[in-house]
Amino acid sequence: MDTWLIILIILVVLIAILLINGLRNIKNVKALSEDEFKQNMRKVQLVDLREKEKFEHGHIIGARNIPMMNFSMKMNSLRKDKPIYLYDQNGRLSIRAARMLRKQGYTDIYMLKNGINKWTGKIKSKNK
Template identity: 30%
Template structure:
């Protein structure tokens, strides 16, 4: 194998691995950790699932802002407050957390396992 093939393999591996490295300012938390914080007045909680998913099962502390609507509604959130993000499994909320980080939010908490882990 030549040097170019090795460079390509290393580049692909780095891109793949970068998806698993935590982003500064985003913390993955457990459902138990989220439950302890959702009633804090300095925390804002958003649920990025679809409206239908939210209506079928949600926690009242979480405001529903579907992931695809987040860019249009991000200005309604307070950048000075911590934010907890949840979805069904934790994947969409991880995307939302990265988006919020790019928009200038500082302390973002993604609920691992999402509503599937809530009991």
Template identity: 45%
Template structure:
């Protein structure tokens, strides 16, 4: 491990496990299959509209976030999204720390979905 990667973390390892998909790729990946699809926005944002089949796990409520994700299968892909993509990027990095190995994030978030 290089000096810089020890300070800043190994970004390439994270990017290998976190894939950002555009709307079309994301839609194809989640359609017709039972997937772990998670909206990491607040309950209020979720109730204003969400992707069909998504489970709401609020990123800002860290205790509930960790508890809810601990019940998901870490060996299966998890698809996350938020409003614009920033929160879901943070959530994705947190999921890596929790042991998830296949994380897919919606580029631009729900605002690009609808």
């Protein structure tokens, strides 16, 4: 009986941690569908967080590449008075980048839900 109680307590703690992390992520960034993302894309700072090779292989037109590996050093080049739209391969890096931006006082932060993997819009590549 004690073993089941310990397992139950561990599960409750894990669920609580996941919920808290989820709420923190929601506070840091608003996830936009592709249609919502496209609406204001030309009026924002569009940032691709993937590595240079992936960016050159194909990126959303108008995006600038700031790989996550260098993001902490280069994020200060982003303006605080203009919305920031983030995207990566699947959305995970965008959440991390948004958290870093929040800590530096940025407030108007959005991300492409599910990343560029699901993108059906136009793409620019170095080959084209």
